[in-house]
Amino acid sequence: MIVAVDAAGGDFYPKNPVEGALQAIEENSDLTVLLVGPEEIIKKELANHKYDEKRVLVHDAPQIIGMEESPAQAVKTKQQSSIVVGLGLHKAGKCDAFVSAGNTGALLAASMFILGKLEGVLRPTIxxxxxxxxxxxxxxxxxxxxxxxxxxxxxxxxxxxxxxxxxxxxxxxxxxxxxxxxxxxxxxxxxxxxxxxxxxxxxxxxxxxxxxxxxxxxxxxxxxxxxxxxxxxxxxxxxxxxxxxxxxxxxxxxxxxxxxxxxxxxxxxxxxxxxYENVGGIPFLGVNGVSIVGHGGSSPLAIKNMIKSAVQTVEQDVNGKIVASLN
Amino acid sequence: MIVAVDAAGGDFYPKNPVEGALQAIEENSDLTVLLVGPEEIIKKELANHKYDEKRVLVHDAPQIIGMEESPAQAVKTKQQSSIVVGLGLHKAGKCDAFVSAGNTGALLAASMFILGKLEGVLRPTIxxxxxxxxxxxxxxxxxxxxxxxxxxxxxxxxxxxxxxxxxxxxxxxxxxxxxxxxxxxxxxxxxxxxxxxxxxxxxxxxxxxxxxxxxxxxxxxxxxxxxxxxxxxxxxxxxxxxxxxxxxxxxxxxxxxxxxxxxxxxxxxxxxxxxYENVGGIPFLGVNGVSIVGHGGSSPLAIKNMIKSAVQTVEQDVNGKIVASLN
CATH class of the missing domain: 3.40.718.10 (Isopropylmalate Dehydrogenase)
Structure with a gap:
């Protein structure tokens, strides 16, 4: 199980996403996290921590989408942002889910555009x-x-x-x-x-x-x-x-x-x-993938719980059950 | 200044409307209250109190509109209810305002129907x-x-x-x-x-x-x-x-x-x-009169404050100012 984490999203990146991701792999020995964002700042943050290096992957995505940027515009012009790259990796099957505390609108727009809708879904929903x-x-x-x-x-x-x-x-x-x-x-x-x-x-x-x-x-x-x-x-x-x-x-x-x-x-x-830290993130339901968004102010605990929700969503085959229920 | 009070409205009539009305005249020596509702129960409740009899009028309205009744239906069929009779007295100039803790929908429907709209108002609003x-x-x-x-x-x-x-x-x-x-x-x-x-x-x-x-x-x-x-x-x-x-x-x-x-x-x-007791009631703005509605559970204090708002609305000529502002 690999969950991609937006390491350049939210008000406290890279610290909170990285810490949350490391807490998540400590709690779940079957989990690998894939940190997506500017490689340099992720590695610098990782250097402050001890962790199982085999279960922490890093994928460079040098562009950053600001919290106040216009979602559609940002997704269109920042193809090398953590959100677009991370969801692309998910779409390509390189990871099982993507979680982000970044720009909600951008995550929704990119999820719709990159992942598409599940079979039978008229419109995805938060x-x-x-x-x-x-x-x-x-x-x-x-x-x-x-x-x-x-x-x-x-x-x-x-x-x-x-x-x-x-x-x-x-x-x-x-x-x-x-x-x-x-x-x-x-x-x-x-x-x-x-x-x-x-x-x-x-x-x-x-x-x-x-x-x-x-x-x-x-x-x-x-x-x-x-x-x-x-x-x-x-x-x-x-x-x-x-x-x-x-x-x-x-x-x-x-x-x-x-x-x-x-x-x-x-x-x-x-x-x-x-x-909200205890639940960590809200799911974007109806997209063909697992995309979870959290508050900009998400703490490491909140990020950890977002990752946990993502893991459960994959394990419980929520999307499969949605398709079965709608069709 | 005469304010009509629905003595058969709310969850605690006649007690709370009567007590609130008596508190209001104690506080404002220029005020007369007109209690509208089944005469017998109003008089029975009044008998429990000492008050300035010259400033407490009673007008019989034997029918009662329940809190859960369908507003339009109730107003149509219960022409002798406190709400319909009270607003009729207001329309006829027998009092300066009407306040009620009764069925909100019925009060709105009756206010629209009996009082009509102020000049230039497209739709009254709560x-x-x-x-x-x-x-x-x-x-x-x-x-x-x-x-x-x-x-x-x-x-x-x-x-x-x-x-x-x-x-x-x-x-x-x-x-x-x-x-x-x-x-x-x-x-x-x-x-x-x-x-x-x-x-x-x-x-x-x-x-x-x-x-x-x-x-x-x-x-x-x-x-x-x-x-x-x-x-x-x-x-x-x-x-x-x-x-x-x-x-x-x-x-x-x-x-x-x-x-x-x-x-x-x-x-x-x-x-x-x-x-909410401290403010007492919400105004129905844009009708050609002063019609104020309160919570079903209004206490005597809340009723007193509803009456006070009604008095101020008349004294400050809120309706005149609305007409001037819209036209």
Whole structure:
């Protein structure tokens, strides 16, 4: 099993991708990582570490796609970037998966272009992890498809259910359609049509509302990429906001250092459910390959977990199960 | 100044609406409240209180619209309900405003039907309060218009800005368009057109993302009613979820009762920014009258604050300013 890692992606390359990759091979003795990026900086970073050299490959890709670059433009003009080269190696069968904490748009565009779609898939989709009281669940689509149609929504639900089963180990993942009310017949004409399509779907629990997400009423939340992206980024802002609110509240009260420390400890534990490091990356479902993207700020732990998800996706043959389910 | 109060609306009628109304007249000596609902139950509830009888009027409306009833159907068939009768009294000039914690959909439908639109308004809109680090701000539309067009979005922004100025006392309210990214050119074709329309708008700060809401980057967040409703209900679920997460974290640690009490006190203070009771109700902007709707679970304090918002809306001539701004 070889997983290619974008060593020039994210806010903290090459350090975090390299460290995460080395942690991953330490944890999994069957794994080899293929670091893709400017060879010189990768080797310099590797020199800081001790590792099993037989299981760490390096492939030079001298160009770097910045986090804010226009995705389509970057993919077109930077053919020697880690993203384009890494996905090319995956396509050519030189590795089993590609993970990146780099420019999300560029990774999506390049994945679509280089890997293509799985048989029967209308449109690939980003299924984002979402923190709930029950653990991480999936929000699909999280921004790759701003408009969705009934047929694509139905495929998104099926693909996310399979990922939920195989990677999150939820036996019968429940699908909910994000809407303005619970009753059938709520929402726009498009949502009503999507509801009708999902109705025959296994484990469809009907419409769910904004208040149902954090309690984890469903396991897969279906929505268009506009709603998904706004909800996703909103959720990511919660821990910092809660910390700030609690910080202000503490300031207004007279508390000893010990009391403040206690509160911080509890808060830290409570908000750990929101910690994306533990899941590490979000899969681009429906492409003919395994392409996982993480936050720009991914820590080594997050990168390690992205690699782990990639390994499981290959081992569980998620793509094979998607093709079987759709065709 | 006479404000009509739906005494048969919400989860706790007649108690909470009556108590809230009595608190409101105690606070404002120029105010008279007109309690609308089944006369018998209102009088029975009033008998539990001492109050200035000259400033509490009762108008019988024997029918009750349930919280889960189909709005259009309920308004059509229950002509003697508190909502239909109360708005009829407002239309007839017997009172200056109508507030209700009842069936939101029914209140909107009846407000549209009975009060009609203000001159120049394409579509009325619900502008919901939204908690941010800077205090409550407005989210428009919060569910009355699931699709929005550039012209309506522009009107929503203007109406919400006026409400922000006059009722929230924010001098130059900043308008942000909720989108999937900050840059111009992001989002669906419709969002791009809305952006182009808002561009010439006073204090338009461009696109804002899901993560910008809680920090209060804008004062008015423009979105369609689907996004608005999902975000609104999501936000309302946060305090309970944070409490549960902190509760679980506390359980896993060994803490004294005193320590737990301290944490609960801090948490309570921190989450008070999310307490809708302090703002009390959301205005239905663009109708030819003053119609304010609150949560079904509104406390007497929330009802009192809804009445206060209604009084301010009349006193500040919000509707006159809206008409002047649109025409």
């Amino acid at each position: 299924a984002s992890y979402y923190p709930t009281l029950k653990g991480f669940r999936l929000l699909v689509d999280a921004g790759a498809n701003l408009d969705i149609k009934p047929e694509t929504a139905s495929q998104f639900a099926k693909m996310a259910q399979i990922y939920c089963q195989q990677i999150l180990h939820i036996e019968d993942p429940k699908v909910g359609l994000l809407n303005v009310g619970e009753e059938e017949g709520k929402g726009t004409e498009n949502l009503k049509e999507i509801y009708a399509t999902l109705k025959d779907h296994e484990n469809f629990i009907g419409n769910v509302e904004g208040k149902d997400i954090l309690p984890g009423k469903a396991d897969v939340y279906v929505c268009d990429g506009l709603v998904g992206n706004i909800i996703l980024k909103f959720g990511e802002s919660i821990p910092e906001i809660v910390q700030k609110m609690i910080g202000s509240a503490i300031k207004e009260m007279q508390m000893s250092e010990q009391e403040v420390a206690n509160i911080q400890k509890v808060l830290h534990a409570a908000l750990s459910s929101f910690n | 502008a919901s309060y939204y908690p941010t680090l800077k205090g409550f701000r407005l989210l428009v539309d919060a569910g009355a218009n699931l699709d929005i067009k550039p012209e309506t979005a522009s009107q929503f922004a203007k109406m919400a800005q006026i409400y922000c100025q006059q009722i929230l006392h924010i001098e130059d309210p900043k308008v942000g368009l909720l989108n999937v990214g900050e840059e111009e050119g992001k989002g669906t074709e419709n969002l791009k057109e809305i952006y182009a329309t808002l561009k010439d708008h006073e204090n338009f700060i461009g696109n804002v993302e899901g993560k910008d809401i809680l920090p209060g980057k804008a004062d008015v967040y423009v979105c369609d009613g689907l996004v608005g409703n999902i975000i609104l209900k999501f936000g309302e679920s946060i305090p309970e979820i944070v409490q549960k997460m902190i509760g679980s974290a506390i359980k896993e640690m060994q803490m004294s009762e005193q320590e737990v009490a301290n944490i609960q006190k801090v948490l309570h203070a921190a989450l008070s920014s999310f307490n």
